[in-house]
Amino acid sequence: MTREATFNGFVSLALLLFPLWAWWADEPFMITLATKVAILGLAGVGLNIALGLGGLVSLGHAAFFGIGGYAMGILASHAQSYAPLMEWPFLIEGTKSMPIIWIVALIASAVAALLIGALSLRTSGVYFIMITLAFGQMLYYFAISWSAYGGEDGLSIYVRNGFPGMNTLDPIQFFIIAYVLLMIAILFASRLARSAFGLALNAARQTPVRAETVGIVPYRLQLVAFTLSGAITGLAGALFADLNRFVSPTMLSWQTSGEIMVFLILGGTARLFGPVVGAAVFIILEEILGDFSDYWHIHLGVLLLLIVLFARGGIIGLVAGEEKRHA
Template sequence: MTNGLSREQVVNGSLLALLLAAPLIAAALDEPFYVSLATRVAILALAGVGLNLALGYGGMVSFGHAAFFGLGGYVAGIAAFHAFEESAFLTWPFTIGGSDQLLVVWTVTALVVALVALAIGAVSLRTSGVYFIMITLAFAQMIYYLAISLPTYGGEDGLSIYLRNQLPMGDSAEPLTFFFVCYGLLLLALFVSARLVASRFGAALQCARMNEVRLATLGIAPFPVKLTAFVLSAVITGIAGALFADLNGFVGPSMLSWHRSGEIMIFVILGGVGRLFGPLAGAALFILLESFVGGFTDRWQLILGAVLLAVVLFARGGLIGLLAGKLRHG
């Protein structure tokens, strides 16, 4: 590149700038709805960045990322529930109470999601291809039914979060502040993804997608590489889930449903598979379509289906592919 910036970098930079500018302008015009809309875009893009790591770079078509998204949501919800009730989550063998601190919620989310993803990944990654798709779907469904069968945490009705979990400084209930938190985490996840993909580990991961045998011949076992990427991908999506629950003040089984898994996958595909900023472009397009098309017709799902079908059949590079040209193989 002679001028230093590729077309894709310009597109990526513009996307980030647009996402930052939108809520600032909305806040200046006193339109809180659009601030919350931009926050949704940032959170869902974060979930997509997580999935993209497994799906786009690792070639692991996980159809169960709603499990991690929902788990994050439930951690936030359950922590807030016990903090509000001043009751304990666990009394034996040691006492674990609730918490209304975002930093605590995120840490616990990361731990819980990592453990669950480790178990799910260890079983699912023994298989590949279509088996992997169906098994991740089935495990997500298992967690969905488990959530429904827990009456303490709302069962089918879900759980309300009366007070948004708090930051050590600043007021998280203030819409613009919460947007900056989500935006900051999105930037962090994008940065981590970019560094990871460019690292030795990232090279091994992408090689595992293209040819596992070749990777093994190089002396690197594919399984641990893929499992690590799967867990990391799940944790990022889980944090997004915790933010989503806090944004809505509610967590329910719908966050775990397989439609949600499909949606997160749609963000990645609409934006462009294996593009760092694909999930951001996809989530933004999805939310814009949903709120504006959904505004004048009830048949929004029909339009979404048609758009998705058209992208899959005819426009495989997604939105970033359309704006920045085909993926180059160096």
């Protein structure tokens, strides 16, 4: 096993054992923190497919995170008010079932990613960054002005959605759900990176011209990667909204996009577990620094600046060495 693989095993074990310890010690807040790490890590795993594997610097992933959140909010709010979403041409009712909500969140964010990607990928580089950011902002303003679903105030749901055979209101059970989904997504991402698709995508990222001469069409590969990436981040959004039992336009804001990207950098870009490590560090910093200073974002900013300028491999880069990339 490489050092990175050992470290990954350690991270996945620690993320599982910590909430189990908290459960045993009766510290539900700690379980919630671990759940937050798992969910935000999942959002980062999504972005990592576009950014790490595809080299697509998307600054608009909050759009998919928020769409996932609103998929949850809209379905659950209709279910709790017993008002169908629509009656014509066919009846669609709300639901409080997590699996159905997840599927809707995956599909809705995949469709949004396909549309945004199809337009944004016509360009590259700095244009791509600005365009993804702009489309994200478009959805943010749309959510604010969409008064039917809470507008600026967002949507609250009273009871967390259900999963067959589990009590999702129990923090540890909800954590297990989030953890399993995170592990499935990481497994999927690692398989994707090693598949023919992943290798071709990697080639298209490194030398687009060479990839094109052997018959690879970067646009198509990148669009597929962007769509998958958006879908996973959307799923994380649905879980995050469920964790808070609340969804608001903040989930769609550009700061959210920036933060998801920060997870990747703190952990290490294009590393399989980079987003998880980054999300964990982010949450820990938020808890520790947030305790003795209301202005902890300054420290985060300085730390981020130092990492970007001087430690480009992120935390996994420091632990496992610079050059090892999982792709």
